[in-house]
Amino acid sequence: MKYAPIAVFAALFISVPLSAAAAGKDEIAQIRARLEQIKNLYEQRIATLEERLARAEKRAEEAVESSRSSRALPRVVSAAAPEPAEPARQMAQRPVSQALSRSPGAFNPEISLILSGNYTRLSKNPDERRFQGLMPSGGERLPETRSFNLGESELSLSANIDPFFRGNFRLAIAPDNSVGIEEANIQTLGLGNGLNLKAGRFLSGVGYLNEHHPHEWDFSDAPLPYQAFFGNSLGMDGVQARWLAPSDTFIEFGLETARARSFPATDETRDKNGAISGAAFAHVGGDVGASNSWRAGVSYFAARPRERGYEDSVSGTMNSFSGRSRTWIADFIWKWAPNGNSRYRNLKIQGEYFSRPEKGTLTYDLDSVAGGTQSDRYKNRSSGFYAQAVYQFMPKWRVGYRYDQLASGNASIGLVKSGALTMDDLPLLRRYRPKRSTLMLDWSPSEFSRVRLQFARDRTRPETTDNQLWIQYIMSMGAHGAHKF
Amino acid sequence: MRKCVEIALFMLMAALAPAAEGAVKVFATVPEWGALAREIGGERVEVFVATNGLQDPHRIQAKPSLIAKARSADIIVANGAELEIGWLPLVIQNSGNPRIQTGQTGYFEAARHVALLETPAIIDRSQGDVHPAGNPHVHGDPRNTLYVGEALSGRLARIDPENASAYREAYRKFAEKMRKAIAAWEKAALPLKNVPVLVQHKAFSYLESWLGLIENGALEPLPGIEPSSAHLSEIAARQAVNPARMVIYPSYQYDAPSRWISERAKIPVVMLPSTVGGTDESGDLFMFYEDTIRRLLKGLEG
Incomplete structure (x- = not known):
């Protein structure tokens, strides 16, 4: 009987937070799940678009690179333009990771x-x-x-x-x-x-x-x-x-x-x-x-x-x-x-x-x-x-x-x-x-x-x-x- | 037995007490993202940074102090790409904080918002401590702070909707300032274009790709493996054919392997801040890039 207090409190611990959480959490969880779905859907679409853009950009860039060929032109565009045109080319780098880092690691479980x-x-x-x-x-x-x-x-x-x-x-x-x-x-x-x-x-x-x-x-x-x-x-x-x-x-x-x-x-x-x-x-x-x-x-x-x-x-x-x-x-x-x-x-x-x-x-x-x-x-x-x-x-x-x-x-x-x-x-x-x-x-x-x-x-x-x-x-x-x- | 009861009662009371309100509590795993959170959150956030610029981010442990801090955090701003894989999951699991669990709004990974370099074709530890997602040291390229900043401002806006517009505005200001600074740095760094360098640890890939530096080799034979003398000799021999202009190492590493190469090859050693706070002159994000470029240019002079 000496362990009865432990048992009672363990039971309290289990029951109190769970019951409190259960009521509101269900609804919130549903909404959350729905939001998550929508978010994922849009992110996928954006990723696909960005990937397409990336491929196009890359082709264009390769074309430019090859036309410059031997000239050691600085890679940086900003030297000429005060407001660099880098957003576009950075976009070009972006989608790759969107796709890759989506997998949280090589091991699951x-x-x-x-x-x-x-x-x-x-x-x-x-x-x-x-x-x-x-x-x-x-x-x-x-x-x-x-x-x-x-x-x-x-x-x-x-x-x-x-x-x-x-x-x-x-x-x-x-x-x-x-x-x-x-x-x-x-x-x-x-x-x-x-x-x-x-x-x-x-x-x-x-x-x-x-x-x-x-x-x-x-x-x-x-x-x-x-x-x-x-x-x-x-x-x-x-x-x-x-x-x-x-x-x-x-x-x-x-x-x-x-x-x-x-x-x-x-x-x-x-x-x-x-x-x-x-x-x-x-x-x-x-x-x-x-x-x-x-x-x-x-x-x-x-x-x-x-x-x-x-x-x-x-x-x-x-x-x-x-x-x-x-x-x-x-x-x-x-x-x-x-x-x-x-x-x-x-x-x-x-x-x-x-x-x-x-x-x-x-x-x-x-x-x-x-x-x-x-x-x-x-x-x-x-x-x-x-x-x-x-x-x-x-x-x-x-x-x-x-x-x-x-x-x-x-x-x-x-x-x-x-x-x-x-x-x-x-x-x-x-x-x-x-x-x-x-x-x-x-x-x-x-x-x-x-x-x-x-x-x-x-x-x-x-x-x-x-x-x-x-x-x-x-x-x-x-x-x-x-x-x- | 009475002690147990007292402890239990205390636990129960405290567990039911409501959480305190106030500034958004940010738990940043590394200084660069802590600095970025400060740029965007300003007064509205209270930033805790788990590591400093002199620590090897791969070797942090789930210290009690980190678990205690994570318990009350509203958002974890992690680097991701498995940089914190050794300790962050453990801290989050033990925090008893549902807001910051993986997949929740309060869990943010910077590396998810940028393009990763050096994604391995083979994931095998015979290749060293490789990160399956790619090289995690993404902050080397300041343009990445724009992407991460944009995503982070959006995330902070979701966590603290009352101040949503303030976060967006702060990001806009930060981005404007950063774009201008990038333009200036790129101009200043023109002499670094196509300069061959040696690195001690592959911590600078993003910096190299931004400035157009060419990496001639790494002193660590494989990521996370200490350089052996045989490997160093091989690198030194390569200098005769394909000379590098300098050898660079991050502030959290010892300079011995770099010094050795430097003496053999008669090239300067350049210590770069691994992140914000890695050197005395790299107190914030802007100072960090400035200091990096200044040190590289100094290295180029010989």
């Missing part, structure tokens, strides 16, 4: 395909990876294996559906040939008053990096907090409302009510009416002079996982958690480029902090292989952050450094407190601070291709340090990618 792949060299087997102290998020593991890996191939289609809606569709084809719908959503265009609604499958607007697709990441893999707290990114099946404040400073609020598709929720198997999980976020941003721009935000995500199972990879027992899970995120990004011209040099500094309080019941040994299933209270607050800087020091070349760290928190585990178990029975949850340092260098011969070399020193488990080397390519074809901030 905008189709793009991302290809990526990598070669990795890891000093430890990726199967042994774990974040000590944290329940595993079950997210996609990157890199998949050592040596050669095909990356995700991403196919996306998007277009305006009509003047009121836009549609986005993105498929990810994993190297094991499984196909997943990453995004399939519609988005309003015409609500006005800074309001935007999105429905369907989308990436949640929480945090900064969450809405960025893997090919837009500055490093080959997601920062540790994203891996640990969302299994790389928080996906939603639901509704999102965003509202942009009418001010020169960027101020945006967002609400989402959805079936969350990622850890820490277990909504995919939930069967219930109404709201399941919810998120809220606020972002502010702006410029400082011509050279700097920034954005900062806070986000909140609430879910009620039910029997969220995990395997303790150290002891081999299956355990599960049920209860309340909340996630707070603070994010910040600062971009600098001399005079705002990012072509030659630019610097990007970003960081995000995650905090996750969870409260509920921990059930031990689901399969009764270690002395029988037992349940008791569980309460913990885990956290994590990353901070990174990426510097383009000359065209095509960028260098970046990232530091990320997680904190398992000091869990209060009822089963241990009561003496039923000791921490030796729950080795994965033993306190630890997983850390990692990552260095990368990438080369982008054009806006559509990138080759990256990355080195990471991964200390996410106490017994060992994993040195990871990546060589990765990411290329895009088709529609021009968006320059997201």
